[in-house]
Amino acid sequence: MILSLLCMTVGQMNSLTFNFTVICMQDIVEDYHKDNRTDLHWMEDPSQKSFIFSGVAIGAVIGLIPLVPMLDHIGLRITFTLFGLISAASSLLFPLAVSIDFYAVFFVRILQGIGTSILYTVVAYIPGIWAPKNEMGTFLAVLSCGFQLSNIICMPVSGILCESEYGWRPIYYIFGSLTVLVYVAFFFFYSDAPKNHFHVSPKELSMICAEKKPKQGKESVPYRAICSDKCVLATWLAMCGRNVAFYVLILYGPTYLREVLRFDVKGTGWAAALPFVSCAAVKFASGQLTDRLTMFSEKTKFITCTLISMVGLAVGFMIMSLTTSRTIAQISYTFAVTLSGITIMGTIKCLQLRCQQHVHFATAVIAFMACIWQFVVPLGVGYLCPNNTPEEWSFLFIIVSVIVIVVNIPFPFLTTAEPADYAKRQ
Numbered sequence: 001m002i003l004s005l006l007c008m009t010v011g012q013m014n015s016l017t018f019n020f021t022v023i024c025m026q027d028i029v030e031d032y033h034k035d036n037r038t039d040l041h042w043m044e045d046p047s048q049k050s051f052i053f054s055g056v057a058i059g060a061v062i063g064l065i066p067l068v069p070m071l072d073h074i075g076l077r078i079t080f081t082l083f084g085l086i087s088a089a090s091s092l093l094f095p096l097a098v099s100i101d102f103y104a105v106f107f108v109r110i111l112q113g114i115g116t117s118i119l120y121t122v123v124a125y126i127p128g129i130w131a132p133k134n135e136m137g138t139f140l141a142v143l144s145c146g147f148q149l150s151n152i153i154c155m156p157v158s159g160i161l162c163e164s165e166y167g168w169r170p171i172y173y174i175f176g177s178l179t180v181l182v183y184v185a186f187f188f189f190y191s192d193a194p195k196n197h198f199h200v201s202p203k204e205l206s207m208i209c210a211e212k213k214p215k216q217g218k219e220s221v222p223y224r225a226i227c228s229d230k231c232v233l234a235t236w237l238a239m240c241g242r243n244v245a246f247y248v249l250i251l252y253g254p255t256y257l258r259e260v261l262r263f264d265v266k267g268t269g270w271a272a273a274l275p276f277v278s279c280a281a282v283k284f285a286s287g288q289l290t291d292r293l294t295m296f297s298e299k300t301k302f303i304t305c306t307l308i309s310m311v312g313l314a315v316g317f318m319i320m321s322l323t324t325s326r327t328i329a330q331i332s333y334t335f336a337v338t339l340s341g342i343t344i345m346g347t348i349k350c351l352q353l354r355c356q357q358h359v360h361f362a363t364a365v366i367a368f369m370a371c372i373w374q375f376v377v378p379l380g381v382g383y384l385c386p387n388n389t390p391e392e393w394s395f396l397f398i399i400v401s402v403i404v405i406v407v408n409i410p411f412p413f414l415t416t417a418e419p420a421d422y423a424k425r426q
Contacts, residue, residue, distance in 0.1 A: 001142060003186045004126050007084055008119055008146025010179040013154045014091040015056045015112040017171055019251050020155055022049075023258050024162035028098055042102040050382040053251055055106050057374035059113020064368050067118060068221065068361055075192040076125055080118060084183030087115025091176030095169040113371070119146070120367040124348050124359045130194060132207050134291055137349065141287025144344045148280040151250070155273035221361045222422040231354050232362055234414035235347050236369060238306055241407035242343040243370045245313045245400050247377040249337055256333070259388040261326050275337035283341040290345060298353055298417035306346030310408045312339030314401040321397035324390070350415050356423035 025043060032041040042048040063083065070079045090111035097104035123144045131139035154175075161171050191197035194208045226232055257263045290301045316336025320329050351362045384399075385392040 001126070001130065001139060003182070003189055004122065005143055005146050005149070006182045007080065007186050008122060008143060009149040009153065010175065010182050011084055011087045011115050011119055012147055012150035013175050014087045014179060015116045016150055016154045016250065017091065017158060017175060018052070018094070018109070018112075019253075020158040021162065021168040021171060023255065024168050025098075027167065042105070046382050046386060048102055050378040052102075052105055052109055053378035054375040055109025056113035056116065057371040059110035059115075060117040060371040060374065061113075061368060062110065063114035063117030064364055064371070067121065067367075068364055071121070071125070071360055072221075076122070076129075077187060077190050077192050080122060080190075081183050081187040083115050083118045084179060084186070086111055088176045088179035088183065090115060091172045091179060094172045094176075113374075117367055117371070120370065121360050121363045123344065124352055124363040128352060128357070128359060129192070130208060132210060136352065137287040137290035137345065138284075139287075140348060140352075141283050141345060144341065144348070145280045145283055148276040148283065148341055151276040152273050152280065155276075156270055159270065221358050223361065225420070225422040226355060226358060226362060227365075229354070229420055230414045231416050231420070232351065234410040235350050235354075235362075236365060238310070238408045238411040239343070239347050239366050240369055240373065241310060241404040242313070242340065242347070243373040244377065244403050245317060245336065246340050247370075247374050248317075248381065248396070248400055249333075249340065251374075251377060252381055253333070253337075255388065256393060257330075260390055260393055261329060275334040278334065278338040279341040282338055283345065286342050286345050290349070298349070299415065302346040302349045302353075302417070303412050303415065304346070305342050305349075306408070306411055309339045309342040309346065310404055312336065312342075314404045317397040317401040317404070321394040321401070350417070353417045354415075354420055354423070356419050358423055 022043075029041045029043050042052070067079070090108050093111075094105070094108050097108040123140065126143060127136050127139035158168070158171050162168050194200050194205055200208075286305060290305065293301065313336050316332045316339070319332040320336070323329050323332065347366075348363065352359050355362045381396065384396045
């Protein structure tokens, strides 16, 4: 679990680094114009800059295409390692790509996206194999904390290095090298089945496998049945709302803090990271609660987690849209980020219970839809906030809060904790 969490963290960090370093990469623009060039550098072109942000989404879609077949045929151990090494290579190559041209940077961003495409699936896949049934919520909370830890580490480190004499380039070399070390360790220590791992005792194995039905050979994924399941469709729709809000926070949080709230570079790093500390803490606590509050049904628990998160997101964005106070805006930003993580405790848990052994496909679809939003959000922000004025950002935040509320309305009425017919092993 610890190695998997580290892999999740460094894999996500590699795709996030540009979101921060973009505010301290003015040296490449200055170098570009030293030769008296009058055309715009891609850092100065809003449309090209938006495509650089969206490159990760394009890469993630590409990575999702072979993901489910790879998991079915070669297992998570090899698949996750391959995707992680691609992520590491993308980070190590980024400074070189910047020195070449826009297309090189765009290509490397696509590689970063390929590296992240597996992360949502891993969050659901590993607990189904390695977690005892009464610890599923805790495993899910811990692994999904990788999305928060990546920000907690990436933003302050990037802020400190950006303002140091070394500049922004070492950030990519450090994170890329760390990624290689973590994924190589994962390859040597992880096993696709607890029974095949040399550190798992018979007692621990019996705890892990208790109340789990044994797998009877390879099963084909019932794609059509899953895609027509009302419970699954409502969950996918709820995650769409979460992802719209999440990617505005992730991709443009540093920009909002820097350009609208007027933090300095180092202050932006800390201000962007601290909300994710509280998010990780709240998520871990919610994981413990969902495992221990046995007096409530599973459906009650995952609906509660989802609705608390979504309402919190909508309220946070709405307050940011209405206030002119920097302090209130920062508190609302922190509030929205903190509650954004609990969504996974509801939606992914719902899919685990509903889809059982086929949850990797259901979460792969969530990852695909996340890629779509990761591509659309930069284009939308570029169109709605071209000048980074408070008025433009207020309008954007109102739109996001409305989307979050509307798409979550079906979730409490259509979801269920009962396994679907297609997931019941004979």
